[in-house]
Amino acid sequence: MAAISSPPGGHLAGGLLPKWAPYAVYAGSAALSAAVLAATGAFTIALTLVFAVIVACIGMYVWARAVEGPRRAFDRTITMMIAAAFALAMIPLISLLYEVISRGLPGLNWEFLTEDARGVINGGGAAHALVGTLVITGVAAIISVPIGIMAAIYLTEYGEGKLRKALTFFVDVMTGIPSIVAGLFAYALFELFLGPGIRLGVMGSVALSVLMIPIVIRSAEEVLKIVPNHLREAAYALGTPKWKTITKIVLPTAFAGLVTGVMLSVARIIGETAPLLVTTGVIDSINSDPFEGRMQNLAVYAYSEYRSPGIDKAASYDRAWAAALLLIAIVMILNVVARLVYRRYKTEIHR
Amino acid sequence: MEEKKVSATVGSSEKKEGGTEHGSESLAQTAHASHLAHEAQMGSSGATTTAPSTGRAKTIEARDVNLFYGDFHAVENVSLTIKPNKVTALIGSSGCGKTTFLRSLNRMHELTPGARVEGSITLDGEDMYAGGVDPVRVRRLVGMVFQQPNPFPTMSIYDNVASGLNLNAGKIKKSQKDEVVERSLRGSNLWEEVKDRLDKPGLGLSGGQQQRLCIARAIAIEPEVLLMDEPCSALDPVATLAIEDLIGELKSRYTIVIVTHNMQQAARASDLTAFFNLEESGKPGRLVEVGETETIFTNPTEKATEDYVSGRFG
Numbered sequence: 001m002a003a004i005s006s007p008p009g010g011h012l013a014g015g016l017l018p019k020w021a022p023y024a025v026y027a028g029s030a031a032l033s034a035a036v037l038a039a040t041g042a043f044t045i046a047l048t049l050v051f052a053v054i055v056a057c058i059g060m061y062v063w064a065r066a067v068e069g070p071r072r073a074f075d076r077t078i079t080m081m082i083a084a085a086f087a088l089a090m091i092p093l094i095s096l097l098y099e100v101i102s103r104g105l106p107g108l109n110w111e112f113l114t115e116d117a118r119g120v121i122n123g124g125g126a127a128h129a130l131v132g133t134l135v136i137t138g139v140a141a142i143i144s145v146p147i148g149i150m151a152a153i154y155l156t157e158y159g160e161g162k163l164r165k166a167l168t169f170f171v172d173v174m175t176g177i178p179s180i181v182a183g184l185f186a187y188a189l190f191e192l193f194l195g196p197g198i199r200l201g202v203m204g205s206v207a208l209s210v211l212m213i214p215i216v217i218r219s220a221e222e223v224l225k226i227v228p229n230h231l232r233e234a235a236y237a238l239g240t241p242k243w244k245t246i247t248k249i250v251l252p253t254a255f256a257g258l259v260t261g262v263m264l265s266v267a268r269i270i271g272e273t274a275p276l277l278v279t280t281g282v283i284d285s286i287n288s289d290p291f292e293g294r295m296q297n298l299a300v301y302a303y304s305e306y307r308s309p310g311i312d313k314a315a316s317y318d319r320a321w322a323a324a325l326l327l328i329a330i331v332m333i334l335n336v337v338a339r340l341v342y343r344r345y346k347t348e349i350h351r
Numbered sequence: 352m353e354e355k356k357v358s359a360t361v362g363s364s365e366k367k368e369g370g371t372e373h374g375s376e377s378l379a380q381t382a383h384a385s386h387l388a389h390e391a392q393m394g395s396s397g398a399t400t401t402a403p404s405t406g407r408a409k410t411i412e413a414r415d416v417n418l419f420y421g422d423f424h425a426v427e428n429v430s431l432t433i434k435p436n437k438v439t440a441l442i443g444s445s446g447c448g449k450t451t452f453l454r455s456l457n458r459m460h461e462l463t464p465g466a467r468v469e470g471s472i473t474l475d476g477e478d479m480y481a482g483g484v485d486p487v488r489v490r491r492l493v494g495m496v497f498q499q500p501n502p503f504p505t506m507s508i509y510d511n512v513a514s515g516l517n518l519n520a521g522k523i524k525k526s527q528k529d530e531v532v533e534r535s536l537r538g539s540n541l542w543e544e545v546k547d548r549l550d551k552p553g554l555g556l557s558g559g560q561q562q563r564l565c566i567a568r569a570i571a572i573e574p575e576v577l578l579m580d581e582p583c584s585a586l587d588p589v590a591t592l593a594i595e596d597l598i599g600e601l602k603s604r605y606t607i608v609i610v611t612h613n614m615q616q617a618a619r620a621s622d623l624t625a626f627f628n629l630e631e632s633g634k635p636g637r638l639v640e641v642g643e644t645e646t647i648f649t650n651p652t653e654k655a656t657e658d659y660v661s662g663r664f665g
Contacts, residue, residue, distance in 0.1 A: 238515040239491030252505040
């Protein structure tokens with residue numbers, strides 16, 4: 001085991017593979033795998049990729065070991081494996097985006113955004129669903145954000161000992177509640193007071209709040225924890241009462257993070273389908289009053305266009321894809337805005 | 352409603368009436384005419400005059416103070432008189448309880464979960480740990496400067512200095528606030544450096560300037576005592592010298608207690624020195640010796656003090 005033997009050609013300069021080596025190895029092994037599989041008559045793309053990765057890792061190791069030595073060979077092999085795993089993770093995402101965009105874009109026109117489907121036998125738009133989504137989610141946010149942030153303030157600033165631990169545990173449990181359970185909860189709650197068969201926009205909002213509150217608490221708690229303790233102490237040392245320290249020092253310092261957390265939690269719940277199916281129902285005209293009548297939303301719209309298409313099935317499917325694309329676009333916009341807000345308002349904290 | 356009663360203490364004369372009223376109902380259900388209960392009146396006279404009187408500095412007297420973190424006994428039986436208009440330095444090796452003791456002097460110690468205080472600490476004869484005393488009020492009278500400069504990151508230089516007023520007083524006239532900010536910044540020798548950029552963030556300043564900003568913030572609310580917890584340990588020698596000069600000037604108006612690891616600093620900047628020590632780790636820290644700084648450094652009574660100040664250990 002002469003580990004630190006000088007590589008040939010000098011004390012420092014060792015053998016080094018060219019920069020393009022990994023790509024060449026991947027290309028080579030892909031071609032090799034394809035050829036071998038085609039020859040044996042078992043060619044499929046998936047199988048080729050699997051074999052290509054295996055062959056490439058082995059090939060890279062052998063080649064690099066010969067030129068660069070065992071340490072770098074091992075490093076290169078692991079690097080290639082990680083790259084392959086990353087590519088594997090990206091495949092579903094990219095193919096999903098591609099699919100939704102290519103199928104949804106044709107249906108996403110002005111009519112789709114501005115017209116509802118009232119009295120239309122075949123066609124119409126999704127304006128009622130868009131309005132419903134915004135109203136339901138907006139009301140859900142109005143309910144969840146104050147509760148969530150105040151709960152997070154309790155957990156970080158006031159909570160102590162076992163109660164705090166228990167609450168944190170239950171918040172964690174709540175983040176794992178299946179969304180349909182939240183929907184049934186909201187339905188049962190309103191049914192108790194308003195009778196069976198009730199469908200209201202605000203019921204959907206309540207159901208979504210059940211899902212959103214724990215997310216807001218979690219994100220806000222993390223952000224509030226980052227606010228350094230020395231700032232609180234500085235405020236206390238000025239004779240500032242606790243609640244004022246929280247409202248005037250802690251919250252402003254954490255502002256950007258709080259807003260970002262809220263936006264991301266909205267993005268997380270805006271696409272919920274199951275809880276809304278049982279709470280807000282299905283309708284084909286615009287209703288912007290959450291306290292009166294049924295309310296459509298984009299996810300349920302996409303679902304029902306697919307589930308019960310009109311006479312022209314293809315057109316219904318197009319609308320379902322368009323609704324899906326619209327939903328993804330909204331989520332993406334929320335994410336981008338969250339990032340912009342964070343960048344614009346984040347507080348530099350010196351520790 | 353604690354903010355109400357504090358609001359008046361900060362020194363707006365407009366608020367005086369409301370504050371006095373709240374002060375007497377909220378502090379110590381025993382409505383004795385103590386200054387802790389009625390300092391609203393004193394505060395209101397302080398902020399409006401440009402040259403505060405020297406009479407505000409107060410004596411702190413600690414008697415048999417024992418400090419705990421949960422079960423851990425951090426400081427044992429400290430009795431110490433801190434004289435007004437003097438700089439008292441607390442020296443000693445790390446972990447001997449200097450900072451803990453300092454934090455007990457404005458009731459910051461109890462902010463640590465599980466922390467306890469036994470014994471009595473009085474501010475001009477009034478027990479700051481008595482039943483009805485509001486810690487928020489004590490901290491208003493006993494200001495503190497921390498080891499790390501910690502200006503509020505969301506605020507400008509101006510707002511940092513005015514934060515004590517903004518956070519604790521009600522509405523104050525802009526002109527009055529301007530006056531307090533300028534006086535405090537002049538008081539901390541920072542005015543000339545920042546007067547043209549008061550609206551810039553406080554974090555944009557250098558470390559030494561930030562620390563002087565924090566001192567300005569602390570003195571803006573006209574405390575009676577100023578506690579400093581190793582205020583120069585994060586600063587370079589030039590900034591340190593600036594702070595030490597400042598301490599020398601401030602003692603004409605305040606009682607100052609400073610914790611320091613720097614022997615030269617204690618020797619240069621303080622009038623009195625208290626040496627803390629702990630016999631071994633895990634044991635509580637104790638006050639070994641206190642006296643005139645010169646005596647402590649040249650002719651201490653205790654062997655441990657001599658060893659420490661001469662650098663033979665610790």
